[in-house]
Amino acid sequence: MPLICLRDIKKHYGGVNGAPKVAILHGIDLDIGTGEFVAIVGASGSGKSTLMHILGCLDPPSSGQYLFNGEDIATLDSDQLAALRREAFGFVFQAYHLIPTESARENVEVPAIYAGMNETVRQVRATELLQRLGLGERLDNRPSQLSGGQQQRVSIARALINGGHIILADEPTGALDNNTGEEVMNLLSDLAAQGHTVILxxxxxxxxxxxxRVIDIQDGRIVSDSQDRHEDTREHNHRRPTGDALLPRSNPSNPHAIALIWDELRDACRAAWRVLRINRARTLLTLLGIIIGVASVVVMLAVGEGAKRQVMTEMNAMGPNMLYVSSTVPDNGGPRGVITEEDIAAMAQLPDVLRVMPILRDPALVRFGDISRRYEILATNEVMPAINRWPVAQGRFYSAEENRNVAPVAVLGYGVYQQFFPQGANPLGLQVLIKDAPYEIIGVMAEKGAESGYSYHDERLYLPRRTGMVRVFPAQRNESYIQLEALSSDQVDRLEQQLKTLLLERHGRDDFRVSSNAARLQAELATRNSMTLMLVLIAAISLLVGGIGVMNVMLMTVRERVREIGIRMATGARQQDILRQFVTEAALVSLLGGAIGAALSLAIIIVLDLAEVPVAPSLSALLGAIFCAMTTGIIFGLIPARQAARLNPVDALSGE
Structure with a gap:
């Protein structure tokens, strides 16, 4: 049985969607045996190149049967056809079809990569092939640095890297001068003499x-075949074992699937990086969208987390186990409720209460020297520093006895102290006028705003509760509100229910309000969470736009590299290999953009921190943003990658 057997092969193009049908081949019958040196000759347009594409499994026939070594090619899927091109055929093209971004040695290695050849083995093999073809000093030269004859030698070495059992040479001398063309023909003759099947x-x-053997083809039909005149030579070649002209035939394939995948992935990364580096400007513009998206996400998450932590700090500063009781107008109408002394005493008797602090609050005119301002006056009992975990910075706080005796003493908030004593003088023993009545300054509270984030705590004066009731607010008989401290934060909810039950029993109607720090701060936290989510979503849109930019650039890249895709397919690349190549490039762009975006976000976070904006960077957020960027790039890169993988090898080779 001949190695190649064609029966009634026909090929036409068009005939779909109203396009005219153009017949190229009209019933080709052809047998080619192992070791033959066959020339298919014909004028331009005769169908010889189409026949070569069918022989090399680059293009299927429209009808007829193609048997390769007894197996019907029509039964093979795309991966099996790629394997056949990779293992059995070696292509030598008139236009050389070398990948411009790869060196001479790397171009020779391309089929071996897809064959799973070990990296070290294929490098040695490619180097040895090029050396034997006289290109030992041109290993690292790119195609643009080689002459036409040298490029054709590289393509011959590429055809032989996997064994080159069948060499398909399409016009190999067409672009060469006479001397270089003779050298190439001598190489092909030597290959044929050493057992390769050469189809020229x-x-x-x-x-x-x-x-x-010369086969003449005209208008898609074989008009002559010199086979009979070379019968003896053909029979001799059939008996000659097929071998590699330059290297012994061996199967250097990597037997380990994981190592093979890693090797192919590493080569894809190397090729992708080279393409990105060559197209620096376009790569930078593509990266910009990813960089902005990642930086925005990380910074927004850091700002949001910083806001959350600030709320938690405030919660701890204000006391997570604090509750507040105030009077209000009932929902069903009636007079405003009154929190009486008896109510306060009853609340203090509840088992879960640790401290009770009734508060009267109202603004009043305060004067010291030439300074006159309205400040809020809080009249509380002596537990205020303890219940609020708020120390006195200078002097002392008033005592229970001073409260009972209606003592005219006052404690300044830190902000009031700074207004009255900007030079930091000692205020103790001096007097301030509150509603024109003198009060002795006995202490200054520590700065509360620095701890809680709110400076209004420091813009107050604190008086004994009874002093406020008698001297400052004589007309205000009910409490502004009551602050209570539960024994622990775990008992806040239970104490809240106890207070509501107690006051409802005592008042007979719902004319009071009970709230807690936790509830108020949780509401604020929820608001900030919503704002953070909104900001992150806006940042995520930036990341999405960056992903769309990756897709657009990859689509452009596919169009620009159609011929490279055809070269890779002709040398044995499967659809998944092409898919992996372009997905790797998309992932590499996204990963690089994500890394730069992460670095930029860290710089922005440092600036915000120096500007005293609350930020809390997170490593998980940083890594998550980079991962999301890479995932986005891969997802959007799949569309152009799939488009590249589905290209027809013949159309791709003829593309620009």
């Missing part, structure tokens, strides 16, 4: 005459 496609009858 040419329009030059002088070149075709150097083959053992």
């Amino acid at each position: 496609i040419t329009h030059d009858y002088k070149v075709a005459a150097q083959a053992q």
